[in-house]
Amino acid sequence: MSLRIYETDPDAAPKPKRSFASDTVGRFRSGRMVGRRPESLNEWRVTSGDPEVADAVVQLFGGVAEEWETTGEDALEVLTRAKAVGIIIDGPKSIVADMRMYANNALFHHCDGVEYLSPEEKRGTACGCPRALKERKAYAKTGGPKPNIDMKFRLTEDPDLGVFRFVSSSWDLTAALGELERELSDIGGPARCELRIEEVSFVAKNGPMAGQTVTYNKPVIEVAGRYATDKTRVDDEPPF
Numbered sequence: 043m044s045l046r047i048y049e050t051d052p053d054a055a056p057k058p059k060r061s062f063a064s065d066t067v068g069r070f071r072s073g074r075m076v077g078r079r080p081e082s083l084n085e086w087r088v089t090s091g092d093p094e095v096a097d098a099v100v101q102l103f104g105g106v107a108e109e110w111e112t113t114g115e116d117a118l119e120v121l122t123r124a125k126a127v128g129i130i131i132d133g134p135k136s137i138v139a140d141m142r143m144y145a146n147n148a149l150f151h152h153c154d155g156v157e158y159l160s161p162e163e164k165r166g167t168a169c170g171c172p173r174a175l176k177e178r179k180a181y182a183k184t185g186g187p188k189p190n191i192d193m194k195f196r197l198t199e200d201p202d203l204g205v206f207r208f209v210s211s212s213w214d215l216t217a218a219l220g221e222l223e224r225e226l227s228d229i230g231g232p233a234r235c236e237l238r239i240e241e242v243s244f245v246a247k248n249g250p251m252a253g254q255t256v257t258y259n260k261p262v263i264e265v266a267g268r269y270a271t272d273k274t275r276v277d278d279e280p281p282f
Contacts, residue, residue: 066194067095067204069116070127072239072261082259084239086124088206089116095203096120102199103127126238128198129206130269133231134223136194139216141171141187151187179213189216198234198269208237214260225265232269238262 068090073082086103089110090096096107096118104123131137140159143151152160153169155178171187172178182188188211195206226233243257 065205066207067092068099068206070206070208070237072210072259074119083121084125084241084259086122086127086237086239088120088122089114090118090120091115093118098200098203102197126236129195129235129237130198130201131193131195131226131233131235131263131265133229133233134226137219137223137226138192139219140190141169142190143185143187153187189213191215191219193263195235195237208261210261212261214242215263218263222263222265229265229268232271234266234269236262236264236266238264 068088071083071087071089073080074087075081088096088099088103089112090099091114093107099105099120099122100107102124103120105120107118107120109117110119141151141153141155142149149160151169152158153171155171156169158164158167158169169187172181178186191210191212193208193210195208197203197206238261239259240262241257242260243255246252246254246256
């Protein structure tokens with residue numbers, strides 16, 4: 043026989059969890075498409091398929107949960123008012139980095155910068171990407187492989203909300219990736235970090251923008267220290 047305590051107070055009954063194909067509850071994004079043009083954002087944009095997650099993000103970081111046009115499961119978006127958020131990264135295994143090129147929305151080239159990662163019949167063979175970083179960047183601008191950094195994390199302000207995801211093709215973040223992974227390895231467990239959007243400005247020396255100030259946003263991940271997972275719980279009565 044089951045407990046019937048929620049029959050007398052149905053509003054207090056636990057709500058069933060939504061079932062999604064993804065193992066994450068939402069995604070942090072630093073940009074969006076406006077028509078056919080990409081737009082860089084100064085505050086984080088969060089998308090989710092779960093209204094409860096979207097509402098929680100609104101409570102934490104501001105904004106309004108609204109529907110947006112997508113073929114994915116994350117049909118709700120929140121344009122938050124937060125440039126920086128506290129996150130928990132469960133070690134370097136939570137970050138996957140590779141180089142990818144897509145053609146007609148299909149993965150056409152997949153490597154680690156030196157050797158193919160897929161398809162299986164090519165795995166471990168030379169990928170043919172340029173060796174010099176400057177040439178890699180130039181090739182990427184013409185449609186060649188770009189960095190693909192895929193990170194999973196929880197929010198320090200509400201760890202139980204679930205696992206979020208952030209995907210970036212930033213060359214700046216690619217350059218910082220080695221040090222980030224070393225710091226996470228040194229901690230040896232869940233780490234307190236900050237994920238933020240940082241504005242960068244410089245005066246162009248060459249090209250059509252020479253002499254002009256160029257400004258862009260870049261994602262930054264900064265490790266603050268170990269995340270304490272031990273919590274003391276005091277129940278009204280011991281369950282024994």
